[in-house]
Amino acid sequence: MPKVGMQPIRRQQLIEATLQAVDQVGLGDASIALIARLAGVSNGIISHYFQDKNGLIAATMGYIMSMLNEGVAARRQALTDDSPRAHLKVIIEGNFDASQVNGPAMKTWLAFWASSMHQPSLHRLQRINDHRLYSNLCCQFRRVLPLYHARKAARGLAALIDGLWLRGALSGDAFDTDQAIRIAYEYMDLQLAKQHTLDTPDQAAEPPRTATGQPAGA
């Protein structure tokens, strides 16, 4: 058994045991002892590789976020069509990747969200992740929509993606990926369709407060 170079192996081992523990009993009941048992190591080792329990949790959250980003990045690299619509589809699909809609991931995300409200370090990670989705969407919408509308479309699509994910996670049933993607696509297309009606610079400016977003003719 090698005594050197164990760090990355052990860290990954412990992160996966953490996901497993959260899946089984929830973050609140995922004790160091349980995680160590699931990983097949001793209790004390966790302090050795992570400063404390919070360090392990933050690392686990970082891992699950990197999985999400990799899911989007991999799809983007396989892309032949450079259109905004194609890029948006990639983002949508990546967010409903199998790595994100399974039991452990969904339970862990929910637990992280709840924890992030009270732990600054998790909150920072959370905001970065939230912003990345919005930013990616906005960037693509911006290619065909004026800034104000691109922002609103990005906010709406980001919310719709998260909302679909959330309701799917809370349902307790298997996640209906196809249905979620179909609803998100429709929203995307409805927003992209505005590029044909918003062709004058004046309308692209932010409307006054009375606007509720309907097309002017409605």
Added chain:
Amino acid sequence: MPKVGMQPIRRQQLIEATLQAVDQVGLGDASIALIARLAGVSNGIISHYFQDKNGLIAATMGYIMSMLNEGVAARRQALTDDSPRAHLKVIIEGNFDASQVNGPAMKTWLAFWASSMHQPSLHRLQRINDHRLYSNLCCQFRRVLPLYHARKAARGLAALIDGLWLRGALSGDAFDTDQAIRIAYEYMDLQLAKQHTLDTPDQAAEPPRTATGQPAGA
């Protein structure tokens, strides 16, 4: 200090202390001792009015849900316009009611969601609430849309509402209610607009699996 008939008073007192505690330190660290201290009563009284901590948590969740339902119901009663659009607006506005977008309520909702993944009793409450929103929305959409489209619209709008709420809660900033309502209204109107393009019975039937919801011309 009265010694009889304290039950409803104490229960409400303890539920509000629970909300306060969850707001301050999160559900995981909201100990019986803290809640009792915030309520200005002894530890033991909680067992007297709620069977145990879970009972208090479930009661708190029930309270927060009843606030949501009352918010919607009050707006509905004040309604003069019976159109589907007016009813949908009421539902949207009720979900972003001040009782739902303040710190304690948002933190409590997030904590409940995370807990509901591992506590059957909370999960049941959760599902009832989720279904109510979908059901209310679907009912209104159904008045002007064929069943299949009404369902999809309801699913989408429910997800959008929850997603807007979620991203607002996680942002850490004050909730931008106007923006959320504006985005939800737009989605509502885009869905309602379909009633003018889906005017033949054939199209009202459930389309084959290929459908992703784009306007026919796309």
Added chain:
Amino acid sequence: MPKVGMQPIRRQQLIEATLQAVDQVGLGDASIALIARLAGVSNGIISHYFQDKNGLIAATMGYIMSMLNEGVAARRQALTDDSPRAHLKVIIEGNFDASQVNGPAMKTWLAFWASSMHQPSLHRLQRINDHRLYSNLCCQFRRVLPLYHARKAARGLAALIDGLWLRGALSGDAFDTDQAIRIAYEYMDLQLAKQHTLDTPDQAAEPPRTATGQPAGA
């Protein structure tokens, strides 16, 4: 509902609820709340009729002992034969009376014994009761046996009665009263038989230490 003269009724009611509680969960888990619930009264009433929990327990122990004594006394009154053997049989039968070999009584006795090792008030009751059995037996044996032998016979028969009772109680099965009585009768008769071999005053004196009680010829 009369407000006066409730004392004996309530006391009996609470004692019987205590027996019931000890039968169900043991003395250690027989809380005031449980006893009060079984009796159909409020918690606070117990302090009113008994000083505290110890008072209720002592009263319950007194009650169960009085049942034992009544069982013996009733049989003695029905006696037509005044012989020592008849009286001894009455004592044996009384100790295996139905009031003493049912679940609640057996569990309560055992619990009392354990408690009496640490509670002086219960220990006093315990000693009185133990002595009464020995004393009653010795009194009868004395009518036909010299003092030394009467004492030893009484000690042995008292121990045998208690031991049969104890092993029956601990077995968990229904108490085999007939078998217990048969074994006790046999011991009684073996002891009474000594009156025919110990007919000289000298032998009635306490023998030296070597004696183990066998008949001289053994």
Added chain:
Amino acid sequence: MPKVGMQPIRRQQLIEATLQAVDQVGLGDASIALIARLAGVSNGIISHYFQDKNGLIAATMGYIMSMLNEGVAARRQALTDDSPRAHLKVIIEGNFDASQVNGPAMKTWLAFWASSMHQPSLHRLQRINDHRLYSNLCCQFRRVLPLYHARKAARGLAALIDGLWLRGALSGDAFDTDQAIRIAYEYMDLQLAKQHTLDTPDQAAEPPRTATGQPAGA
């Protein structure tokens, strides 16, 4: 202070502290905190070596029973005479061994008996122990008595031993071992004496129940 291989040392240490605690305040008041203090260790260590308090109690009961069995076994090995009477004397003496008639042991036994009425795991231990005494006695009586009489003699002697022990324990005074042994010996000899009177098949037959299997020639 060694940090590995502490398990047997700590377990024994804790068991002895438990006996001490039961002796001082009774099983009901022998809290984890008290036991840990008597053992000179921290509260938490008990969960580390025994699953919970019940585990510690069961281990303590097991220990005290093993002491009893060792007391009998040691005497049996020192035996030169293989007669039934010699073996029976060994069993009697072993049951009144110094390890069984001291304060802590007697109080612990009484507490275990009471607890065994409501704790299945203790009840099982209890029955095994009770049966062992009966079985050992019956086995020796059987060498000289027909089955029915051997069984009755064994039941009687087992009850007498337990009863002598019980009355001695409850008396509160120092245990009079000599007197107890003398009374038990006498019973043993009275039973063994039957071998000379039960030499015809007719008398050997079980009075009501009919014969239960003694050798035809006995």
Added chain:
DNA sequence: GATGAATGAGTGTTCATTCAT
């Protein structure tokens, strides 16, 4: 007489963390 609201100390148990080996 009787209730049940209220207390607060005490319970068994869990747990993250430390550290000698």
Added chain:
DNA sequence: CATGAATGAACACTCATTCAT
């Protein structure tokens, strides 16, 4: 590197008791 022994504070919960009504 890795173990697991050990700690002690914190936890939810129980309970006998008190007392205003």
